[in-house]
Amino acid sequence: MVTKSKDKPSNEKPVLGLSVKGNPEIWDDTFVNTTCGGCYGQCAIRVHRVNGVIVKVEGDPNSDFGPRGGICAKGEAMIQALYDPNRYNYPLRRTNPKKGLFEDPKWKRISWDEALDEIAVKLKKIRAENPHKLLHGGTPGPGSGPDLPLGFGVFGAVFGTKNWYVGGAGLHCGSGSHMGAGLYHASWSIVPDFEYCNYAIQMGSNKGTGSGHSMGFNMRLAADARSRGMKNVVFDPICNFGGGKATEWIPILPGTDGIVALAMVNIILNELNVYDEEFIKLKTNGPYLIGPDGKYVRDKETNKPLVWDAKAKKAKVFNDKTIGDYAILGEYEANGVKCYPAFYLIKEHVKRYTPEMAEKESTVPATTVRRIAREWADAAMIGATIEIEGEKLPLRPVAAIMFRGGQGHTNSAHSYIAMCLLNAIVGAMDVPGGTLGWPAYVEGHPDTGRFRMIPYACKDGMLTAGSFMEHRPWPIEDSQVPYTFLMKELTPTASFSPQPVTSDFDKYWDKLGRPYEVELAMIFGANMIRSTQSREIAEKFWEKIPFIVTFNILPNEFCEGFADIVLPDCHPLETYSLFGTHGPFFNHPIGMEGWDFPIRQPVVEPAYERRNKLEALWDLAERIDMREEMNNYYNVYFTSFGGEALIGGDIDSIRHLGDIDPKKVVQLIKPDEKITYGEMIDRALKFYFGDDHGLDYIVKNGPVKWPKKPKEAYWRWYVDVRIPLYMEHVAELKENVMQNAAKAGIELDWEQFTPLTSYFSPQVGKEISGEYDLYCFSYRDILHNGTYTMEMPWLDEVSRLNPYTYNITMNADAAKKKGLKDEDLICLESPYGRKITGTLKTMQGQHPQTVAISACSGAWAKGAPIAYGKGTNFNILLESDFKHACPVCWSQETAATVKVYKIDHRIEYDGAGGDKL
């Protein structure tokens, strides 16, 4: 027995909610509500400031926009980026004229005026000549979230350039998923309805276990669902984050998820004969009649697609109110041609995808595919309903989701749509228990009716987002001959483009006669070298750009190697930002979680000469006489969330400003006004939520909130819209895309331009041959986001404690067969001769034909001493060209074929200039 002490330590004076020893003088003890900048999840947080110093980050316990009081390690560690002694504090100009991966910029401090004047001279010249000579963009990096459209998006769009390059987004983001989620959910991405879902399938996704997508509330809701007993089947080559929390982990080869989904669809439709007939008939283009040319059979008068009324036994336009019953199976004749309902064609088409064929491609046993398909069909409870707040709704407690891993391949679009088919055939889309898009339907604030976005039907009755960004999921725009550096106007189904940072860009640009060259690049908050494809390919592109300006908070490989001017940005804890996200369809809490609009505000004032990048951009705009145009654009932008979508909210919409009736635009900012970011936020908030809900209200009370209605959370049956299960638009695009591509000499895999969702072997699989026998992939680590988290000492400490974060992993038996063991220094070499090295850690939970690397590590920047040499930069292995991109959505191939062998040192650091490794 031990003696228990009665006394508390005598010298401690209690301070509420803070561990304090002794009696330090405390003159400031404040909590500030703001949003996290640890990743683009932008959780609502409360930050504890003591004596002017941020001591701790906590979650906002009263907000649904996050883990309700919790936070993840990235959010906590933000404090160390804020106070990092390596931060950029003043504008800097490069004095070393040489640019390259390992070049020392030899910075010289300059004044803001000097920097902005110099940039303005170049901008003025370019705008007068050809605005496309400005390339702007960045990656959706930490803290940049809403500043992306409001700042650079608006600046570039008003300036007139269409060269908006979101580098790395193809690697970290999901071109296929943003295309598919846009088409099927009018949303940027999808999440299981954790509250009611009983059976979730995840394909190459860490949602709820590390993904930056709605990071906080996904973690919270997924934990509740696991605790409640939701079955979670995870197809993934590695049993780490998603797989590690699965109730069943199913190892799969990278890039083969699509065929497994299609085989399951086949079993469900053709063996089990299970599907949600009502959903197919009323919510999809399943009944639309398809003619011999693969396209809709259209009414000769109205040009609307025809369906077959099984009761009247005749063809009618799809939205004819007299239709007695939609035929979805069988053969019919309309307009004098033989035709079939689209659903029937899909059902017949998927018969080729047998579980045995899926096993051959993916290594998932055919028996497993059959079992999961059966379990899915049973769990879908087709016909079941549930009452939520007095509303009777369909209950479909099954959800299939996919993100970057599953669709980051050359078959991206088809793989993602194949996964969506699983949800669609059982009607599990935006209904309780099913797959939900981030909220696409918001009726607006109860007092004002503003901040309203409602999906609607347009061309051919298809679902159209009330607001979106980056590209229009529907209606699909026309294909054009490439005229931007990104070239994605060629294929309007693409969300992002790997161009122009590729090895084949010049070939196409030459063929087009090199219409112009980029003379200036303005990049924000991004690492365009380490977080994007092959650094050698990137180096060749960026070293040719005559002048590069970047806003950043910390040194990285891009700033050091390539920037001419660095402008010191504010850390997320030092600045304002409007809302946590761009709109509810991005990151907002799903299901019956409330509407919640946190904003970012400074917890400490920006030190030194750091400036909010938006305000700096406005200064630049003023120098080139563009401020008035920007003010006008902001008015259109904010008005568009006011009840009528004047623009899609997307960057592209700016180009159609001239079409907007000026009477519909509310003037929040006068043309000649010079307001601060804080003032702009205040006006926007008051416009959306009423005069008593301005910035002061949020500063004092935290986020503006109101309850969500069941109709908003589960909107699918409240809006008369359909989705294109049969991708007629892809077939329709094909001819034009081919013609336009030919003018640039571009060859794409034309077979993929088929309306019937199909499986195409991923490029990574095609390159497996001989000694190059392994699939190498990277995956999200919960500790990291982009590259800047690698520089935070707390995250570095725990990354070193983690067995996998900084190591290259392989299946233990597979490694043994190659004579490799834990702690060996190994080299991974691609058939293209690209090489990376790192330390091996073997594990059982990994597919034997794979090698895996987590996060975006392997730093070599001189200004990142904590990150230097830690982990392995996977991206070096990646090829970047059209051969390694999905032809339909332009996702890059994010896995590489490699051989593995032991090596004596870290060859990718040869020449880096730092410590030899």
Place this chain on the structure above:
Amino acid sequence: MRWGMAIELKRCVGCYECVLACKAEHFLPPEIFWNRVLIGESGKYPNVTKLIYNVRCNQCDDPACVKVCPTGATQQREDGIVWVDEDKCVGCRYCMVACPYQARQMYEDGNAQYFPGQELTEHEKIGKELYPHKPGVVTKCVFCKERIDAGLEAGLTPGVDREATPACVISCPTKAIHFGDLDEPNSDINRVIKEKHGHPFHPEFDTKPSIYYID
């Protein structure tokens, strides 16, 4: 009154925030951890389970460390919290050897800094005022006793009110950690332990841990 924790392993995703919340709360120096996340796996491919355990001082009811401390530095309060009086600790490390859970660490280098060779950060500087650590002594989790004490004094309930509850508990994004009074039969923590079959690690060590794990 005996403070205890119950950790729901099914909820935990291994994000390490419990580790970092503690490092921020107590301004812990580099390489010092008052709690850790152990990650591994069990089974053979393809039947594998990832293992994630958040571990720290078990605040044992019958703590081995207190018994071996030659100077009386390691003490147990009436509420069960085991803590180290830095002024009395001579750094002999007997307690580190005695603790069957290896939950204690020696803090040796008082000059260690998070950005070696560069200036101390504002966070490190203020930490030296608000929660100084004495080098050369053994250090460990104290269940955020300062938060508990201040909270109780203000009429709050540890495990219910945020300000009175340990930092790792309130910061967990998956709500995996419960905290409360093990001596109070109707407390939430006792209900969770009972309903979900909470069990301490290595009960055979016979030190009566106050931390329970729920599979």
